[in-house]
Amino acid sequence: MKGFMGKILRIDLTNRSISTIDTKQYEQWGGGHGMGSAIFWDLCKDKGIKAFDPGNVVTVMTSPLSGTLTPSASSRTEIQGIGPQSWPYEWFTRSNVGGRFSAMLKFAGWDGVVVEGKASEPVWIDIRNHKVEIKDANGLWGLDAYEAQQEIWSEVNDGENYGTWNQVGTGRDGGRSTQRPAVLTIGQAGENLARNAVIMHDAGNAAGQGGLGGVWGSKNLKAISVIGTGSVEVADPNALLQARIWLHEGYHYNVDEPIHESPVDNMPVYGTITRSPGYATLYIPYTEPSRAKGCTGCYNNCRRKTSSGYSNEASCVESLFYMTEKMEDTHKATDLLQRYGINVYDIMQHGYLRDLYMRGIIGPGKQIHSDLPFEKYGELEFAEALTKAIAFREDIGADLAEGMPRAIEKWGLLDDMNKGLVTFPNWGYFEHYDPRLEIEWSYGSILGDRDINEHDLNWLVHWMPLVCDAVGQEPIVSAQRVAEQISSKLVIYNDPMMLDYSEEGIYSDAKVKMVSWHRHYTRYFKQSMLFCDWAWPNFLSVNNPEMKGFTPEGEPKFLNAVMGTNMTFEEGMEIGRKIWNLDRAIWIMQGRHRDQEVFNDYVYDVPTSAPYHLPIFKDGQWSFDVNLGRTLDRDKFEDWKSKYYTHEGWDPSSGWPKRSTLEGIGLGYVADELAKNGKLGRE
């Protein structure tokens, strides 16, 4: 099968040994997440260990599409392992990161990197094509994520300038490259085992969720650097080129002559509808000369780079971390996160800390002593002090480095969380979208391990009507069309009621199918084949007159061109189902039971109080509603869970898969292990 390089790098830091795994034995999982979970299952013998245990196995995986012209699927890297961020349980988790890394790893000849054990001293891994070295990182330890990358760039190229051809390795047979090495690294937060530490790459790419940066810190692993000059084989080059042109001509935002564009100039957030370049900062317009910026192989190029260099490549919430009156300070605050390597989602609710200060709970000599300059809240000085405190575990940063939910628990303030004064609806993760309303997101999260961060439906069901409303437009796509067109692509179910977010719809059988489709789609296409979340799937595009979308045609078109297979969309969904079951088994080995899959109290008890656009079906009509006054009903959600478990072939009394289910998808060996541990669902 084309697209694979044939070998996975396996590194045991304890013994400083380097070996390889034959990719073939894991090809059935697609790549990325599927491979990572399968490798974790095989290599992590005691899955009940904590995240910082040296026995934790971290996988860094590419996909067969990495390094190819497949649009927005060429360079995402899936990183997995037991994560310290989730609360109160440290679940096996995942995060993926864009940029250049996975493409470069493929060019160096590797499908992934598996890291085991713990080094006795700080190290970094230097990959130059097939040559791999574990190197002393004492000179890197203590540097921030930007400094560390620049230091490695200099080391790999003997301090020479980039911007020209440089020899890779020794001898001209190794080839030359004009590219800088692609580096994954942790900042000081990871070194100090922050549970909210990320793994950074380039200026604005982070594997942020899960705290895997802290896991690298616990292993004394500072960075992995790779530069490669090899080739990724493609089964049908012409088909891949023509498919890319097909996508450009039919679905791409034409930067010079767009079919549909924002009615307001310099309004990036409208790009959530059009996919105009540089839209990833959402509410932050261009305030200085900039360019759009894309990950390797991207066709949307959602990020941006600025003339000042501040906040380069940052996107979404990290761009919006600390909104101040001075835009330059906002950008600088974002850079602090990137440099220290802190997950913005965990501390995005820094306003709650200020609330505690105003309530007289935090401050000098208060119940929670802190010398942070809360009087400077809103100015850069406070952001500097807060991020530094977390990265170095100083002041209240010592608690916040444990993740904000654990800090709140330690401070005895869980009641605030239960009342929704600070919102962590599932597993201690920040409220990304309203868990009472946008429920394929919240249900998917509570059934998994983290905030899922999968925008598949979200762009059309929520952002589109919201943004249109903001600019004084009627929704450019009606609720009825949204329901009908999306559902026409939700193979194999194709039920419009899957898109009904009404009070009845969110507990319906159709919503069981919706969540199941979503879990299987994302596990395979998005997290294993590594199609970018911000570009795939494509249910509807405003960049063609008919508003056609390229899902489910596009996914198999590209992967078959690269791999030389005849895979159907449905077959991909089945692999997704298999991966979802394997992940389920890992969580069960960690102690998962349906009784734990409940939201924080506020989700059930505190009604929504702000308009929140979503389509509902009421009295035989589709419309976009603002859904005020809604809560999630505990009993109805528990009933829904039972229906969902049954749909997946899991025992509704425990949420554990049945043997027949696992054997039916080739996971009999997983069933054996669960049975041995008394954790197999009843038939």
Place this chain on the structure above:
Amino acid sequence: MANVPRKASRRDFLKVGSASLIGLSVGALFPGGKWLDNKIYAIPASGGYLLVDTKKCAGCLSCMLACSLAHEGKENLSLSRIQIMQDSFAGFPNDITMSQCRQCAYPPCVEACPTKALHADEDNENARSVDIGKCIGCQRCVEACPYDSGRVVWNHIDKHSQKCDLCANTPFWEEQGGVNGKKACIAICPMRAITFTNEIPEQNDRGYNVNLRKTAAWKRLGLPSN
């Protein structure tokens, strides 16, 4: 006009003379204040040129992936005949450099080749191209290119030089390429940051790095158009 060799016109020549070539001073072009040597006329001008807009480029490297795929049938950044170099931490516009072959009016790579493997291809309106069958792998052409990064690419796998032929020879892409055909990098660039001209550009950066951001739609995005 498709296959007619195109000589440098006097107008083109004046453009050449209007600026110094990188690596070749004006003095070198006009030794002792004399007119250009006849050998310049012996290498007819290319019938076409890639132009880029480095301020429009998004650094996605899609052009490199397309170039490698169309020519080599596989993905390899090191084999791409157009190179995009970038620094994540640098500020716009100095963070990205686009390096495309200039199809030089006076091509040092052609001059340096001892076997005439690197030649003006009459079948492709004199685009400077490598006849791989004649290439002996001496890499003099690679060294002769005066630009950073060099526009003649050393194929370390098959051991020969190669360079931009304006997609005249793309065995892995069904489209008709060449001076009068499609070019993979242009077709694939999502930012429309690469274009093509038949007119010989000024032989300096300004001639090859042009402003493709003058549309009203671009300005409405909030991106700089100057």
